[in-house]
Amino acid sequence: MTARQTLHILDQAVALDGVDSNTYTGRTNPAYQNMIGPFGGVIGATLLNAIIQHPERLGEPVSFTVHYAAPISDGEFTVRLRIMRTNRSSQHWFVELIQEEQTAAFATAVTAIRRDTWGTTDAEYPQVPNAESVAVTPPLPHAPWTNCYEMRFIDGFPGVDEQREHPSQSRLWLRDQPPRPLDFVSLAAICDAFFPRLFVRRPKRVPFGTVALTTYFHADTAQLAEQGSAPVLGLAKGVHFGKGFFDQSAEIWGSDGALLASSHQIVYYKE
């Protein structure tokens, strides 16, 4: 028994061992296994975790882009960080995930000291029933990582033929399973927990994989702490599908109706 085993499964999965201040080792976790290889959301969260725990980090995550450059094998990997630029109140980051001396994934990020300013939200809060009144959707047997989330689909579950206000939109309440207080690491993973819009739009099963994902964090640490382990409201919809790639955009809303993050990704698909 190690201390790590008492941690939440997500904290176990994103844990890193320091080699030096810019080099760490981590490992894939079977709990977050996807159909092939690990669930990308937790790989991204691991790279963000490397930034968050870095001794020279300035401020909080504002922008985060992950590239899934190649299939990730189950097992160990090395994470290497580089501070690209440090300004007075913001910092730019580059992080690589290396397996067998090749880059399998990499990420860029902006961290910044958040200050109170004027603000407003122009995205529209989705009018949906409360989480408690929506049934929990069973996990997908072929995607073990879905056991690590409680998902309550209001609409847009892949493959279910239904009338929707938008042809590739899903709305769902979701949180870590077991419940865990929300932070940047879990929010980053949740931003990648939306099923590919291709399968909401078209029932045919084809090979697919996220190529790159960008998340903008609107919440700061205090706001995430307020959310605690209550479900967040996710909305995802497709933008364009064609010539082997599609993009989808997502919003994550807090239980108080605040937009916590917006996220966009481009996904490869065959046929």
Next chain:
Amino acid sequence: MTARQTLHILDQAVALDGVDSNTYTGRTNPAYQNMIGPFGGVIGATLLNAIIQHPERLGEPVSFTVHYAAPISDGEFTVRLRIMRTNRSSQHWFVELIQEEQTAAFATAVTAIRRDTWGTTDAEYPQVPNAESVAVTPPLPHAPWTNCYEMRFIDGFPGVDEQREHPSQSRLWLRDQPPRPLDFVSLAAICDAFFPRLFVRRPKRVPFGTVALTTYFHADTAQLAEQGSAPVLGLAKGVHFGKGFFDQSAEIWGSDGALLASSHQIVYYKE
């Protein structure tokens, strides 16, 4: 007189001189001067140009993320490329813009061989008047780069108080000035040519700057060639503003009604 001076002003601005296959030098162009420093769209386009002209490039740009890490000084800069990973039909890139031995901007990209697949567009084509029937908006005197675009605002010109269907939305026809056939380089720059949503939403002038921008290219080379130098239809809207940062999303539609690109950015603002 050099051959470069006979090129379109955009091609002059993004031109690079090779030092070796992964190192180039470029320079800011006064025509694309912004209020302070160069127009970010052309800086991004220059980094994309470095990838496009690279002898080992595989396929066409699919995803492109630029980080504006620090102010860029007028004058020379060095561009350094790194191929992060080459797969069978896709490639991941990392590019840096260096001034005075520091990274001032950097970008990541995915290029890929596009193949015919099933496709559809879920974003809604904006119902607007034809370009010819919309007046050309005069360039902004304090932003010289706006002279390099022909913009025809349908709605959402910053600071104009009007009723809008969305509080921070702008719709405009735009193209290079003088007109130039559309390609990935010019499309990348156009994706950053939308004025900050903050000033559409709120008339107060405050310091601001794009921190990171991500563009997904939906069009391939053939489709861009078909567009030629006709105006494209741009739509941009804000998502969330708060704690010193806001994000905005944009769509670029071709004159045949096809979505050419979608683009997202996060912008710093003061107050």
